[in-house]
Structures are given as structure tokens and as C-alpha cells.
Amino acid sequence: MPGLMLGDAFPDFEAETTAGRINFMNFLEIRKWGILFSHPRDFTPVCTTELGRAARLSSEFTKRNVKLIALSIDSLEDHHSWTKDILAYNCEESSCVSLPFPIVADSKRDLAVALGMLDPDEKDKDGMPLTARCVFVISPDKKLKLSILYPATTGRNFDEILRVVDSLQLTADKKVATPADWQAGDCVMVPPALSEQEAASMFPAGIYIKELPSGKKYLRYTPHPNHKSLTQTFSVLS
Structure with a gap:
């Protein structure tokens, strides 16, 4: 299913992984978020650092109710062997003894093609x-x-x-938006679709409006929903 767009239902699939055969939607479980991230090949330097980093951050994703799953276009046998290298790389910085998420085997590139994952400008030794x-x-x-x-x-x-997951989860739950370089806990923005009256009733902690040359009052900030006052907002924007 090439050309997957934001808001589309994500296609279900079955696949062999380092944790056994899975049905993707069953793997994600009800009420959980999921991240599928793909890799060009096993036993490649950049991919090894990425999977090592994802493993070290797995507890952060778990806190956010997110399940991770990786994909690479090599065999299950290679994945298991590669996992040992990833864990050895991680031994420099952590005590991780097993990879805390599965790797999908996609040696025929069926999923890579179906999900529009191929990079036409980068080719392997076989072209x-x-x-x-x-x-x-x-x-x-x-x-x-x-x-x-x-x-x-x-x-x-x-x-x-992790930052975008924090934003996605917050904005899915609250009628707010997050500005450039936003970090969890920072002030958030009031969407333009909300009138001044609606915004005032929805955000009792207060709203700060940035004055602009156009005179339009569209840059509206309010504290993170877990905060109680505009103190932080003013310190950031003034």
C-alpha cells in the first residue's frame, strides 16, 4: 500500500520476527501507540547504533504506552546474529541483555514495497x-x-x-498545538479554530497573546495543561 497518508488506517500484516510470528495489530494491542521503524540492512554501522539507542530508550517508550518494532530486509537468522552485535555495542553504555523489541524479517522486501519504504537512490551490491x-x-x-x-x-x-510522541499524545488529548522546538512541559499554543471566548473557557490558567506587526492575534500561548499559571509562558516569551 504505497503512498500511506497521515490519518490513514495502518495496514495490518503478518510477519516472522525475532520474537516469533506476529499479527501486527495484535502485537500493538488495544489502547497502545506503536512505532515501526525500518533499516536498510543488518550488520550495518548506522543501523546498529540506531537499534542500540532504541533499546536504551525502551523504558521511555514504555512509559508513554508505546510499543516498538523494527524491520530490516534480511533473514531471521541474520537478525538473531545481528542482535548479538547490537547488544555488544550497547554494553559500552548499558546492561541490556536482550533486545526489548522484535525485528521483522523482510528478506523478500514485501513489506518494504507495500509500505513505501524503499530508497530509490541507495542501492545494494546487487543493484x-x-x-x-x-x-x-x-x-x-x-x-x-x-x-x-x-x-x-x-x-x-x-x-x-520521543519529543514528537509527547506532542502527539498531548494534542490528541487536549485542544492545543505545540510550537517549534517544544519540549514536554513547555507552554503550548491555542489553535486558531478556537474563538477567544472558547479559548478563555477552555484554558482557565490564562492566555498570552504575542503582539505582531499585522495586529492579528493568532500567536496565543497557554501553560502546559499540567501547569497552573502563566509564569512560565511569560518567562519564555517576554
């Missing part, structure tokens, strides 16, 4: 396109909520993935 570094964030209603597509040559920033 076949490599899998790009895709990140798909899937909401509890099993819809695609965020897609980040890196070329095969560029490693992901997992701190950024």
Missing part, C-alpha cells in the same frame, strides 16, 4: 534499492499519526521521536 529509514507512529485507533522518512545514509534522532 536493489535499500530500505529507507522510515518512522511510522501509529495511534491507539491504529491510524498513521506521524511519518518521518530519512534516506538510508542518515541516522535517526530518537530524542526527536
